[in-house]
Amino acid sequence: MELAIDIVKSILLSKLEKDANFDNNKADATFWESFATSLLDFEKNDALCKTAIYSLALNKPERMIAKLPNVYNLYIKELAENYVLGNESVAIDSLLKSKNQVFNEEVRFLNNLEEAITEIEHEKIKAILSAANDSLVAELNEDKKASKVISLSWFSEVAASASSGRSWIKYAAAACIVLTAGVMYFKFNTDTNLVQPGDNNVVTAPVKDETTSKSTTSPEIPSEALAEVAIVTKNAPVIQSGLGFASKRNNIKIVENNQRARMQSIVIAIDKYRQFLEKELTENKVGYGPIEKEIEFKIKSLQNELAILKDRENHYIFDGKALVLYSSNFAKENAIVLYENKYYLRRDADFYSLIIATHQQASKKITDTTLIEVLYNLYSE
Amino acid sequence: MADKNNFSNLTDQELVVKIKEDSECLKEVYRRCKSASILFLRKYSKGLRHIELDDVFSESCIELYKNFAFKDKPLESSLQTYLNRICLNQLLNLQNKELDINGNIKIKKKPLNEEDKKKYNEKVEEDDRKVARNSNYNKINSEWLPDNSVEIEENANVSQKNAIKSALQKMKADGGHCAEFLVLFWWRKRSMKELTEKFGYKNERTTIQQKARCQKRIKILMQKEL
Numbered sequence: 001m002e003l004a005i006d007i008v009k010s011i012l013l014s015k016l017e018k019d020a021n022f023d024n025n026k027a028d029a030t031f032w033e034s035f036a037t038s039l040l041d042f043e044k045n046d047a048l049c050k051t052a053i054y055s056l057a058l059n060k061p062e063r064m065i066a067k068l069p070n071v072y073n074l075y076i077k078e079l080a081e082n083y084v085l086g087n088e089s090v091a092i093d094s095l096l097k098s099k100n101q102v103f104n105e106e107v108r109f110l111n112n113l114e115e116a117i118t119e120i121e122h123e124k125i126k127a128i129l130s131a132a133n134d135s136l137v138a139e140l141n142e143d144k145k146a147s148k149v150i151s152l153s154w155f156s157e158v159a160a161s162a163s164s165g166r167s168w169i170k171y172a173a174a175a176c177i178v179l180t181a182g183v184m185y186f187k188f189n190t191d192t193n194l195v196q197p198g199d200n201n202v203v204t205a206p207v208k209d210e211t212t213s214k215s216t217t218s219p220e221i222p223s224e225a226l227a228e229v230a231i232v233t234k235n236a237p238v239i240q241s242g243l244g245f246a247s248k249r250n251n252i253k254i255v256e257n258n259q260r261a262r263m264q265s266i267v268i269a270i271d272k273y274r275q276f277l278e279k280e281l282t283e284n285k286v287g288y289g290p291i292e293k294e295i296e297f298k299i300k301s302l303q304n305e306l307a308i309l310k311d312r313e314n315h316y317i318f319d320g321k322a323l324v325l326y327s328s329n330f331a332k333e334n335a336i337v338l339y340e341n342k343y344y345l346r347r348d349a350d351f352y353s354l355i356i357a358t359h360q361q362a363s364k365k366i367t368d369t370t371l372i373e374v375l376y377n378l379y380s381e
Numbered sequence: 382m383a384d385k386n387n388f389s390n391l392t393d394q395e396l397v398v399k400i401k402e403d404s405e406c407l408k409e410v411y412r413r414c415k416s417a418s419i420l421f422l423r424k425y426s427k428g429l430r431h432i433e434l435d436d437v438f439s440e441s442c443i444e445l446y447k448n449f450a451f452k453d454k455p456l457e458s459s460l461q462t463y464l465n466r467i468c469l470n471q472l473l474n475l476q477n478k479e480l481d482i483n484g485n486i487k488i489k490k491k492p493l494n495e496e497d498k499k500k501y502n503e504k505v506e507e508d509d510r511k512v513a514r515n516s517n518y519n520k521i522n523s524e525w526l527p528d529n530s531v532e533i534e535e536n537a538n539v540s541q542k543n544a545i546k547s548a549l550q551k552m553k554a555d556g557g558h559c560a561e562f563l564v565l566f567w568w569r570k571r572s573m574k575e576l577t578e579k580f581g582y583k584n585e586r587t588t589i590q591q592k593a594r595c596q597k598r599i600k601i602l603m604q605k606e607l
Contacts, residue, residue, distance in 0.1 A: 010586075074593075109600060112538055114567045116545040121568045125404055125443050132411035332432065377550040381543055 004036040004091035007078045011071050021059040031055070040094055042072040043102075073102065080106035084114065120380050127376075130332070130349040137329075221291055221298075222276055224269035227261035229309075232330060236323075239379055240338035252336045253322040259309050260328035266306045273299050315360040318343070323354065325363075337375050344375055351375045393460040401450045407442055414464045421465045425472055437475060441467040451569050540607060548602035559595040566592060 009032060016022045031052065038048035046068065053064050076095065080103050083092045095103040235251040273295050312326040323336070323345065335346040336354070343354040344366065351366040366372055388396060388409040396413075399406040415438060422434050429437075444467050448454040456463055553560040558580055565571040565579070577588045 010589075108538070109541070109603075110596075112541045113545055113563070113596070113599065116542045116549065117564055117567045119542070120546060120549065121564065122443055125407060125446060126439055128405055128407050129411050129439050129442055132408035133415075135408070136412055136415070332435075377553070381546045381550065 001033055001036055001090055003082060003087060003089040004040075004075075004079065005032045007075055007082075008032060008036045008039060008071075011074050011078070015064065015067060015071075016056070016058070019058045019060060019064065021057060023056070026056050036091065039072055039075055040091055040098075040100075042068065043100075076100065076102045077106045079103065081110055083107055084110040123380055127349045134349065221294060222272060224272050225265070226269060227265040229262045230258040230330070232256045232258070234334065236334045236336050238336045238338055239381065254334050254336075255322065255324045256330055256334070257324065257326045258328065258330050259313060259326060263306060263309050263313075263328070266302050266309070270299055270302050270306070273302075312360055314363045316345075316354070316363055317358075317360050318354045318356055319358070320356045326360075327363075335379060337378050339375060339378060346375070346379055394456060396460065397449050397456045400446060401453075404446055404450070407446055410442060410445065410460065410464065414461050417461055418464055418468050422468050422472055425469060426476075429472075437468060437471050441471045444471065541603065544603045544606035545599065547606045548599050551602055552599060558591075559598055562592065562595050563599065 012035075013027075016027065035049065035052045038045075038052060042049055049068055050065055053061050053068075058064055079089065079092055079095060082089065083096075083103075084107055233253060233255045236254045238250040238252055277292060277295055309326075313328065315326050317324045320343075325345075331347045333346075333348060337344045337346055337351070343356070345352045345354050351372055352363050353366060355361050366375070388399065388406060389412070391399065391409070396406065396409055400410070418438055418441070419431075419434050422429075422437060426434060426437075441464060445464055448467075449456070549560055549563070562576065562580065565576060571579070573585045573588045573592075576582075576592075577585050580588070580591070582588045582591060
């Protein structure tokens with residue numbers, strides 16, 4: 001009962017001390033233990049508590065008795081808080097056993113308060129980690145660009161040093177050229193026309209055209225495999241301010257088009273076709289005219305498609321019911337927030353404004369910190 | 382704000398000190414440890430997708446933050462080793478597995494004590510009774526509909542939690558220390574003494590009263606949201 005006695009004392013003692021006749025000696029350990037026990041059952045039987053107050057021979061005992069319902073309420077709520085915080089007491093066991101309603105409701109409220117705060121704080125940390133991920137990805141992309149520049153400058157240095165008389169470099173460079181030629185020969189004499197995995201996720205190689213094996217002089221046009229635009233469709237909840245009412249949740253269909261793989265494969269294919277034009281066709285003149293035209297046509301159509309993909313990169317189309325996104329990555333989480341009749345997309349840690357229109361719009365990240373906070377809080381509801 | 386330029390030169394120990402002050406510094410933990418932790422997790426996580434490992438890593442970072450910022454635990458190894466250990470524990474919990482004394486992974490088996498055995502037997506008996514009742518269901522009437530009181534209670538808790546979140550947001554918008562106070566008390570587990578110092582209250586008694594006032598206020602705001 002130690003915890004319960006401490007709580008009762010902290011609530012009651014200051015009130016008792018205001019009475020002119022209060023004698024601290026009368027409120028001994030027995031008094032407090034008895035009062036703390038009786039107060040647990042105050043709702044059903046208040047007589048014991050009243051008797052205990054009268055035993056103190058106060059100047060105005062009725063005034064103190066009038067305060068007892070409030071004292072009881074504070075006492076039970078303090079015990080409930082201690083229970084939620086993991087403290088143990090005989091008084092708590094007694095309240096649990098008797099299924100005290102005030103106690104149970106307070107425990108439920110405090111548990112939910114703790115969980116709500118924990119969830120909000122966890123979301124904040126996850127947003128920090130998500131932001132760290134974004135900046136790391138951005139840095140890696142920059143590093144990749146930088147490494148390309150470095151490798152080019154390295155090659156220039158090697159070439160320069162080779163011409164300045166370091167003889168071993170010449171042999172190394174020659175070895176590289178021989179290796180590259182070997183790889184190229186292997187590549188263009190092997191069937192690269194792989195069919196990409198479709199819905200059944202099986203990679204299959206098409207049946208080899210018999211005519212190609214018979215032809216020894218006419219070069220085969222390389223058929224470069226292109227990756228598809230990866231599409232993911234999900235329903236995202238619309239989170240809107242209830243303006244004093246509970247938040248309402250609807251759904252908006254979000255279609256995410258991840259163009260990255262497609263764009264990369266187009267760039268690689270264009271590069272390969274160009275190499276083919278430069279290498280193969282200058283060495284093997286047979287069929288040069290029609291094949292060159294066909295390859296140039298392929299390059300042109302790929303360039304057109306690439307331009308379209310680049311054009312719609314980081315754009316969206318939103319009609320109020322469905323949102324189509326074009327990007328180079330999939331978001332872990334998308335949600336729509338409706339605030340002051342404006343839609344916002346929460347994409348991982350960032351918010352973007354959404355405009356309802358029939359044609360594509362550029363994605364605009366929200367930078368206004370006040371608005372971000374409001375949206376974040378709405379989102380966290 | 383945690384920034385690469387500010388924190389990349391810090392030692393692990395120095396970074397831990399910064400994490401205690403500002404959760405934004407977890408960005409540097411992420412930068413330093415993410416890829417190695419995911420590689421480490423892969424050894425123990427056959428069948429888990431990358432996104433699930435990401436979740437394990439995020440939860441582990443939260444745990445790491447709590448250990449340093451709230452529980453004041455010391456860092457006695459490298460940050461990477463420390464985080465990997467948390468990641469492994471999180472993963473094993475997720476898979477309901479544990480390490481045996483030789484460091485091999487095995488399915489967790491919770492030993493039953495006498496009370497658990499009694500509860501288990503009662504549960505089995507109750508299940509048997511339910512099966513018996515359901516077999517007679519069509520013959521009698523609908524009074525044996527499944528008990529949905531647990532679900533109702535869970536829904537009520539979700540509603541209350543959402544209302545509390547809205548109330549906290551309003552409390553924050555209205556200004557004052559209450560929202561911060563409640564976060565410090567219920568999330569960071571700050572003691573009354575620490576809160577008294579932090580907010581400059583007269584004494585701990587005043588701080589207790591302030592907490593009671595804040596909790597009363599959030600309850601009123603919550604009830605308006607329900």
